[in-house]
Amino acid sequence: MRLVAPAAITIDCWVKADVPGQHSRWIVNRVLGGGENTGYRLGVLEGKPCFEVPQTAWSHHLVAPAPLPLGRWVHLAGTFDGQTMRLFVDGAEVASLARPGPIQRSHFDLTIGGFAPGATRRRIARAVLALRRACPG
Numbered sequence: 001m002r003l004v005a006p007a008a009i010t011i012d013c014w015v016k017a018d019v020p021g022q023h024s025r026w027i028v029n030r031v032l033g034g035g036e037n038t039g040y041r042l043g044v045l046e047g048k049p050c051f052e053v054p055q056t057a058w059s060h061h062l063v064a065p066a067p068l069p070l071g072r073w074v075h076l077a078g079t080f081d082g083q084t085m086r087l088f089v090d091g092a093e094v095a096s097l098a099r100p101g102p103i104q105r106s107h108f109d110l111t112i113g114g115f116a117p118g119a120t121r122r123r124i125a126r127a128v129l130a131l132r133r134a135c136p137g
Helices: none
Strands: 009-016 025-029 041-045 048-052 061-063 073-080 084-089 092-098 125-131
Touching (some): 009 041, 048 073, 048 084, 061 084, 061 092
Antiparallel strands (some): 009 073, 009 125, 041 048, 084 092
């Protein structure tokens, strides 16, 4: 799906993980090799929820302090308002990071439920909502 880069974004989803320590599992992804400083993504990195809106190659990873809970549905949300990135787990803000500036336009398609277009991964997402604004916590 081709999308323009929004000025702000909220990505909201329900996930259920049954395997601990999953790495580089992206529920929503527009950050891929060749465009490492563009787009945004929400998923799991080293077993922990992660939200990324890079300015330079692979920068601005906002990672939760605790691993993704196993065996139950968990609500994840990442918001970016043009100034600050925020990560929420089950409605509680667990991390924030200053990141002033616009989301840099990605030339990649938006991928939902996998690392990249055509990639097959174990599904962990139930529902995904992406808004072109930052929702308040």
